[in-house]
Amino acid sequence: MVTKNRSVYRAVLLILVLICSMVVPVMAAEPIRIGAFVSATGPASFLGDPELKTLEMYVEKINAQGGVIGRPLRLIHYDDGGNANEARNFANRLLRSDRVDLIIGGSTTGTTMAAVPLVERAGRPMISMAGALVITEPVRPWVFKTPQSDRMAAERVLADMQSRGITGIGLISGTDGFGRSGREQTLAVAADFGIQVLADQTYGPQDTDMTAQLTRIRNTPGVEAVFNFGFGQGPAIVTRNYAHLGIELPFYQSHGVASDRFLDLAGSAAEGVRLPASALLVPDALPDDDPQKQVVQDYKAAYEARWNMPVSTFGGYAYDALMLAVAAIEAAGTSEPKAVRDALEQIQGHVGVTGTFNMSPDDHNGLAPESFRLLEVRDGQWVLVD
Amino acid sequence: MALRLPERVPGLPVLALVLLLLPLFLGNEFHLDIATQIALIAATVVGLNLLVGYGGQVSLGHAAFFGMGAYASAILTGTYGWTSIPALVCGALLVALLAWTLGRPILRLKGHYLSMATLGMGIIIAIVINNEGWLTGGPDGLAVEPLTVMGAELSIFDHYSLLGLEVSGALLWYGLAALLLLLAVWIAQNLVDSPIGRALRAVHGSEVAARVVGVDTSHYKLLIFVISAVYASVMGSFYAHYTGFITPQVASFEHSIELITMVVLGGMASTYGVILGAVLLMLLPQLLTDFQDYEMMMFGLILMLTMIFMPKGLLPTLSEAVRRLRPRPASAPASGQE
Amino acid sequence: MFAEFLQYLFSGVTIGATYAMVALGFTLVYNASHVINFAQGEFLMIGGMATVSLLAMGVPLPLAIAMAVALAAVLGVALHKLAIAPARKADVITLIIITIGASIFLRGLAQIIWGKEFHAMPSFSATESVNVMGAVMYTQSLWVLAVAGVLVLLLALFFTRTLMGKAILATSMNPGAARLMGIRTQFVLMLAFMLAAVLGAMAGIMVAPITLTAYDIGIMLGLKGFVAAAIGGMGSGVGAVVGGLLLGIAEAMTAGYISSDYKDAVAFLLILVILFFMPRGLFGARVAERV
Known part of the structure; x- marks a missing residue:
């Protein structure tokens, strides 16, 4: 019995410590809560894995540089395994339990579309990293996306x-x-x-x-x-x-x-x-006056140094999603969802890894077809054709 | 094998009480949402347990029945403008017909051929749903209309006044799912205690012996197979309306395996056990998120260890342990133990 | 026309031989225990992934293969000793769920150790393709077929010529009687798991240069192997081989002549047709049931 009591005390103590550790940071600068659900495992891990790695890396970086509008970023992320229903549940958890300010995800069209009704209802901006046209066409008030459409x-x-x-x-x-x-x-x-x-x-x-x-x-x-x-x-x-x-x-x-x-x-x-x-595969072949050159080179170098694996276009979608979010929060001067949404819609000439984003109320993707470069494989290397 | 329900306590009122009190302990809408989904899946699994626990047959394609119900409701209400209940009934009839067609020749055979047949059928249905995008939306999924009954729409996003009280649609949906689960359990228990159930238990004991004493075993097995398929179809319909978006994954082989795992994990032939199995397996992905990369490994490990150390399933093993702890000498005979 | 047919046949026979090896693994374990070992596909993955990572460390190919197969054999034994044997009194369905748990566990472990990326393995022979009457064949296909053929032959000899093999057969026919005859049935079962793991690993290694390999490649190949075993009539060795080849060829022919959308459905349709018309499978055992 004695040991049982002691373990109860230990458990209570542990819970107290946990509660304190959760309360203390709140007293400092309130972090901006960024939620993410990606397909880090399962059949779409091709997409989700580099996306998650990119998000983790850049949230760290941004926090090391003092955060956004003086507040640190807090990344809360879940792995939906490519399963649309899991994605829906995790999106709901982000919205209702974790009370995030903004969502980045999902990795695939299915996981994105499963979360859309909840996100629209909760009124939090969501930036998807999936390709299909249906995500942003017709335009939904709270849903944005970074990749070019498959069309x-x-x-x-x-x-x-x-x-x-x-x-x-x-x-x-x-x-x-x-x-x-x-x-x-x-x-x-x-x-x-x-x-x-x-x-x-x-x-x-x-x-x-x-x-x-x-x-x-x-x-x-x-x-x-x-x-x-x-x-x-x-x-x-x-x-x-x-x-x-x-x-x-x-x-x-x-x-x-x-x-x-x-x-x-x-x-x-x-x-x-x-x-x-996107230009990401051929950073050095871009002409020097190409506005994307610097962004792309930096991202590629940072990613490959940190994770010791080749960079992929899909990680670039996550980079753009995070940077668009940061730009919008900075422009709005607050993490208040409505203001961030409006700021996202106003973003012009934002140079990302995937392309240059020009958002508008009618275009929640903001990329021009020219953001796609045409590449050819020659001698085992990517070569810029057009 | 324990064939009789291990509970001596009146299970149904206890379950009702738990379901009634649960919302008071749920922190937020997300928890309520998960609870609603668990109730719907648990009801499906109660139906599957009739087949596995009492019929002694394994279905490796139950998610296909679930998916057919879900897609029938989604397509008939969405594309063709039907109201929810006729769509649900239509889906259930379709599933019943399919289960009957498949089960009739297969269940005449002795042995575990139903598992192979349901595996084949389940995957074929999943492939059709995936391929026929013009009808089903393909792999990217299909949005589903809210549940509409007699002109009234039940959406998780709206608020309703009930007996003068303002109630959220999410809470109403939870209440509906809880009622469905109770109904599923009630029907299942009545079936188990009916002549059909007794005949099935005889089949489970020794099929040859049951046949010798004149039980038409294949007839009863077919009946219970169709009933459990209809359970899945109906719950699939509700599930589609509730989540508002479905993809072919609801009908996939992995989902079938998940359903059967819930049955075995919770305790075959124990109605409340399989509900516990559903609760556990649905909660695990949410509980394991902190393990990140180790999540999959942990999931496999937990599943393996539970089955190794509690081969009869969670509830039967636990209730046996409780019984053993009681100081009274064994008054209840260890019925049905081999 | 003929060249086209031959092309489909090559592709079907190659993948079919892989299915056959996996199906034989299912059959071995099923015969010894009536357990459908859903972790069978993971041994394919372990064989392929271990070989790739050993090659990357600079281990020469034959040694890398030997080590990968040995690893799979050890894991096969461990699966039996740690997961199946402790629960041997449980229902068959419980044991099946344990193997599902084991397969998820192994996949999760592989994902942590080897990562989630796909890997390519070089072809065993220097020339990658040969031309046969207008159709092209991977030289690796010949390796797959040769290794599958040798393994099937060895297994046949093992079961008909050795005491150990006969002990396994006896156990599968009547475990109670076998135990009375002094056969250690648990040892037999362990051996079955080990052999199944070796078969799976060999299949995974041989086919990796054609299919690429990754931590989750075992799911689909394992399932197809199971289907092949079911077509052949769970429990028949000849059936597993014929079922595997039949499945591979049927898939390739459907993709070639009918519809690539529904080529995967053919495998499962085949199961239904066979269950309806010859329920014991093509080569299922015709035994009287004990009461």
């Missing part, structure tokens, strides 16, 4: 095909949200560029071999180029299969593979692949 990516690729005189293509896409949405956008806008999609194949996100689909595309008459819309390891396997089958047609990927990891995985098979990507 822009499709248009960029189709425009390049058009300039090469290509009129018929084969499309291959993943059956995950990213691939599905990209496929729909490509099919919707292809005709605008005088291009016909002659073959339309898909692969599962966990598939290990796509030679069958590619063989079918190759044997479709009239196909002059192939476009793969997907993310994760799938496109790397597609690229390897493509080279293995010896298909010589021009091969395009989407921004879903815009990471040095893709070069490692696909190896020599990636030679000649073209894709739209």
Whole structure:
């Protein structure tokens, strides 16, 4: 019995200490509470992992430099594992339990859209890092996003095909949200560029071999180029299969593979692949007068020094989300949600890693199609084509 | 295997009391939200337990029934403008028909073929939901209309006046979910104590023996399979209306595994045990967030250790321990123990 | 036309041989204990990931493979000793949930040790592809097929020619009688888990140069392996091999000729068709049930 009592005392003491440790910092400068839900594990960890690493790193940095409007940032983050319902629950927890001032997330369109009704209702700004057009179109008062839409990516690729005189293509896409949405956008806008999609194949996100689909595309008459819309390891396997089958047609990927990891995985098979990507992959190739050059170089250097792994486009989305939030809070001079939302909408000429953001009440993304650069893989390196 | 309910206490009133008092202890709307979801999932699992605990059959595709109910409600109310209840009934009928079609030939066979059949069917349904984006919204999910009954809309975001009191929609939803759970338990217990339940227990004991004494085993197994599928479908419908947004994950194989894990973790054939299993498994992701990178490992470890040290499940093991602690000599015979 | 067919066949047979190895692992454990070991897919992952990380440390390929397989074998034994044996009196379904817990645990552990990224493994042979009658074949496919063939042969010899193998068979047929005959059934079960782990690891290593590898690759491959075992009629070795190959080929043919959207559904449709029309699977045992 004695030991039992002692453990009760210990537990009470521990709880008291915990309460004190939670109360004390509040008496100092009230931190600005930034909530984040990302897919750090699961099938979309390609996105969530670099995003979370970026957020953690820059919140530390900002706090070391004295915080924002004299207040430190406090990052509260959860991992939704790519599961939309978990994302919804974590968003709710951020809003109701953690009472955050602003939310960054989710990583995928599904996780973002699951949280949207709650965020709209609670009236907190949310900056998503997912690509699909539906997130910001139609515009929802409290929802913003940093990546270019998948439609822009499709248009960029189709425009390049058009300039090469290509009129018929084969499309291959993943059956995950990213691939599905990209496929729909490509099919919707292809005709605008005088291009016909002659073959339309898909692969599962966990598939290990796509030679069958590619063989079918190759044997479709009239196909002059192939476009793969997907993310994760799938496109790397597609690229390897493509080279293995010896298909010589021009091969395009989407921004879903815009990471040095893709070069490692696909190896020599990636030679000649073209894709739209943000400037992040080619920081040194940018002309010196490019406003993004400095931002991109700094982010890449900082990320790679801290985490000892190649930087990816997706981490850049998180960087932009955080910096947009900081800029808006600074402009508003407060963390009051309504004021921050209004300030976010007013942001003009904000140079980020993904592009230059010009927000407006009608545009909660604020990126122009030019923010996508067209890259090609040559000798195992990204080369800026356009 | 304990086939009889281990509780001697009147379980249903106790559960009702717990559900009634719970909101007083919940700190904020987030906790209420999780409690509502847990109640809906627990009701699903009570239905699944009928099949696993009493029918002795394993379903590895129950999430597909849940998902079909959810998508039927979402599509019929959203795209086709039906009201909630007809959509829910339509979904449940569809699921019942599917379960019957699948179960009839399979359950005539002895052995665990139902697990394979439900696995196959479940994944096919998940693939269809994922692929047919024009109908289901595809992998990015589908927004769902609020629950509408007789022209009245129940939204978690609104406030309602009930008997002169101002009540939030979230609290009303919690009340509805709690009622559904109580109803699910009540129906399940009546089934267990009915001739069907007795026949099923005989099947569970020894199927061959049950057949010899003239029990039409496959008929009862089929019936209980269809009932448990309908449980899942109905709860899926409510769940869709409640969360307001669904993705193909609700119908996925992983979700099926989660549901069956709740049953086994809580204690097969123990209605209150499986509710405890649902509570625990739904809360774990929220409780483990502090472990960050170690979350997945911790989850696996907890699951493994619980099953190793409490192979009968949480509640049966706990209630046995309580019984042993009592100084009185064993007055209750250890019924049903092998 | 024929070249096209051959192309689908190559791709189907390669992945099918992988499924077959995984399915054999399921079958071994199922026969010895009636447990469906959902951690089977994780041994694929461990084989592939351990080999990749050892290669990165500069360990030569044959040694890296041997060490990765040894690691998987140790983990297989540990899974039995630490998780299955202590709960041996529990229901089969409880044991299955334990293996699910173990698979989540192993995946979580791998994610901490090796990270979440995908990794590429170099092909075993210098030339990556060969041309056969207009179709292209990975040289790695030949490795997969050869290793799968040798392993199946070795297993067959083990079960028919050695005392230990016969002991496993006896245990699977009637554990009670086997125990009476002096067979240590728990030891047999441990051996089954170890062999299953080795099979899984070998499959994971052989196929990694084609498929890439990561901490969560075991989920899908494990599930497909299970489906292959089910098609073959849980518990039949020949069935597992035929089921695996059939599944691989059916997937590739569906993707090639019908619809890539629904190629994964074919595997599961196959399960339903077989259950409806030949419920014991293609090669299921025809035993009388004991009362």
